[in-house]
Amino acid sequence: MTTIDAAGMMTGRSAVRDAATLPARMALGASMLYHGTGKLRAEGRAQTGQFMESVGIAPGERWALATGIAETAAGAMALLGFATRPAALAVLATQAVAVWRVHARNGFDITKGGYEYNLALMAIALGLLVAGPGRFSAHEAVEELSYGRGRARRLFRRAQPSLLTRALKLLK
DSSP: OOEEOTTSOEESHHHHHHHHHHHHHHHHHHHHHHHHHHHHSHHHHHHHHHHHHHTTOSSHHHHHHHHHHHHHHHHHHHHHTSSHHHHHHHHHHHHHHHIIIIIGGGOSOGGGTOSHHHHHHHHHHHHHHHHOSOSSSHHHHHHHHHHTOGGGGGTSOOOOOOHHHHHHHHHO
């Protein structure tokens, strides 16, 4: 059960669990946003495209653009806490390909080009895939608005779950 203490802080197991998703979302979101936007710039896309073709992913520049879009979108969604599970799936997909095509042959050690960092990103993404964005997220705010709960109760009367609210639950 979650309660509000004298200092106005939420207490209880649920509040702690929901707060625990924040550092994971921020770390994953910032990392993916940084890596994705680098691939979207013209020079970054060209360099990444050449590298992708050298490891057998062709056409390289198109895949670099697709990867850049996926990583940038996943990063933004993770930071906002909206569509966190689809974002986590995008991270799992891009990093699995990176491990498979590039890093696996170098072993675990990141200093030798290994998959250590990719594995950490995948672990965070898997955690968010299971847990969702938590209460402190844009998704929760939109969901509360759609249900007419919290501050939104004054604006909207309580409605029965619609197809839209069910779809929002799936994207969480």
